[in-house]
Amino acid sequence: MIELKHISKIYEGANRVEALKDISLTIEQGQIYGIIGQSGAGKSTLIRCINMLEVPTSGNVIIDGTDLTTLNEKQLREERKYIGMIFQHFNLLSSRTVYDNVAFPLELQGMSKAEIKERILPILDIVKLSDRLDNYPSQLSGGQKQRVGIARALASNPKVLLCDEATSALDPQTTKSILELLKDINQKLNLTIVLITHEMQVIREICDRVAVIEGGVILEEGTVVDVFTNPQEATTKDFISAVVSDNLPPEALEHLELHDEWIEGTAPLVRLKFTGQATDEPVVAGLVKRFDLDVSILFGGVDYIQNTSVGRLILILNGDRTKAQEGLHYLNELNIGSEVIGYVRANH
Numbered sequence: 230m231i232e233l234k235h236i237s238k239i240y241e242g243a244n245r246v247e248a249l250k251d252i253s254l255t256i257e258q259g260q261i262y263g264i265i266g267q268s269g270a271g272k273s274t275l276i277r278c279i280n281m282l283e284v285p286t287s288g289n290v291i292i293d294g295t296d297l298t299t300l301n302e303k304q305l306r307e308e309r310k311y312i313g314m315i316f317q318h319f320n321l322l323s324s325r326t327v328y329d330n331v332a333f334p335l336e337l338q339g340m341s342k343a344e345i346k347e348r349i350l351p352i353l354d355i356v357k358l359s360d361r362l363d364n365y366p367s368q369l370s371g372g373q374k375q376r377v378g379i380a381r382a383l384a385s386n387p388k389v390l391l392c393d394e395a396t397s398a399l400d401p402q403t404t405k406s407i408l409e410l411l412k413d414i415n416q417k418l419n420l421t422i423v424l425i426t427h428e429m430q431v432i433r434e435i436c437d438r439v440a441v442i443e444g445g446v447i448l449e450e451g452t453v454v455d456v457f458t459n460p461q462e463a464t465t466k467d468f469i470s471a472v473v474s475d476n477l478p479p480e481a482l483e484h485l486e487l488h489d490e491w492i493e494g495t496a497p498l499v500r501l502k503f504t505g506q507a508t509d510e511p512v513v514a515g516l517v518k519r520f521d522l523d524v525s526i527l528f529g530g531v532d533y534i535q536n537t538s539v540g541r542l543i544l545i546l547n548g549d550r551t552k553a554q555e556g557l558h559y560l561n562e563l564n565i566g567s568e569v570i571g572y573v574r575a576n577h
């Protein structure tokens with residue numbers, strides 16, 4: 230549906246900035262695709278290249294088979310109708326009512342009043358603003374303003390919706406309701422959604438796939454479940470640790486006297502991660518029964534990411550050293566991620 234091929238963007242000027250460096254991405258029809266990165270990573274530049282608000286210095290932007298980089302202004306205007314966009318600060322016209330804000334892009338396209346009404350009333354119903362048609366933006370909450378932004382973007386029947394930090398100005402509860410609305414629209418209209426954010430929570434709530442961007446390059450890319458359960462890059466791990474904690478707090482580690490070596494009187498401190506079916510394995514019971522280990526659970530939790538359960542456990546394997554080694558071997562054989570964090574005083 231969306232293919233970005235070798236996109237580079239250089240801002241020339243006193244301070245020449247290479248904002249995007251040879252980025253290639255494929256986004257399938259109907260996907261919700263998240264791009265996450267810190268401030269200055271290149272997210273806005275990248276998402277604005279998708280509708281050519283920023284013209285890439287090199288590379289191709291192919292939407293539904295059409296290479297936007299080859300079009301003239303008029304052709305581009307035509308194609309842009311199929312790419313809706315919503316913004317962090319909503320960008321509504323303050324002198325126009327809710328209805329007139331949503332009608333605005335269709336008026337520009339020369340559509341008749343009757344056609345506009347027929348087109349936008351069902352959309353205002355989907356975004357639950359039917360009772361607010363005559364309100365002005367100043368009379369609306371942040372969440373309602375973003376709903377107007379979404380309705381305006383949907384008015385042109387887009388194939389793609391670009392979301393530029395669409396929930397960053399909203400409180401957590403409102404963020405949740407806007408993300409639910411985006412998911413609902415994605416499913417009802419089979420709309421492809423691309424969003425940029427600096428919050429992993431947003432990715433986790435609704436995205437199917439995610440790309441992590443830093444310094445104008447994609448560090449890693451994959452399904453949200455894969456990236457959450459098996460992040461490769463330090464930046465990705467940082468983002469994930471903000472929403473999924475699988476680490477003991479530093480004070481707890483200090484209390485445990487963590488060693489790098491398995492010295493006399495210490496026992497392995499192990500982190501387990503398991504996804505989906507593997508969560509049903511009686512792992513702890515297995516360690517206790519088969520190897521006669523005295524297992525202390527220091528931390529545990531299960532998250533649901535895209536309907537997949539992702540569990541985390543931190544254990545100490547107290548007991549006979551040979552048996553503990555066999556226990557570690559058993560963990561390695563199971564279809565779960567296990568990692569020895571270090572060695573701590575036995576019998577906690």
Ligand SMILES: Nc1ncnc2c1ncn2[C@@H]1O[C@H](COP(=O)(O)OP(=O)(O)OP(=O)(O)O)[C@@H](O)[C@H]1O
Pocket residue numbers: 240242246247248266267268269270271272273274275427
């Ligand atoms: N119009 C511009 N002219 C010059 N440099 C720019 C321009 N727009 C962005 N940049 C630079 O390009 C780099 C990427 O910026 P971009 O806005 O795409 O990042 P971002 O990840 O969206 O950050 P933020 O979340 O802060 O908006 C930054 O170094 C920025 O200073």
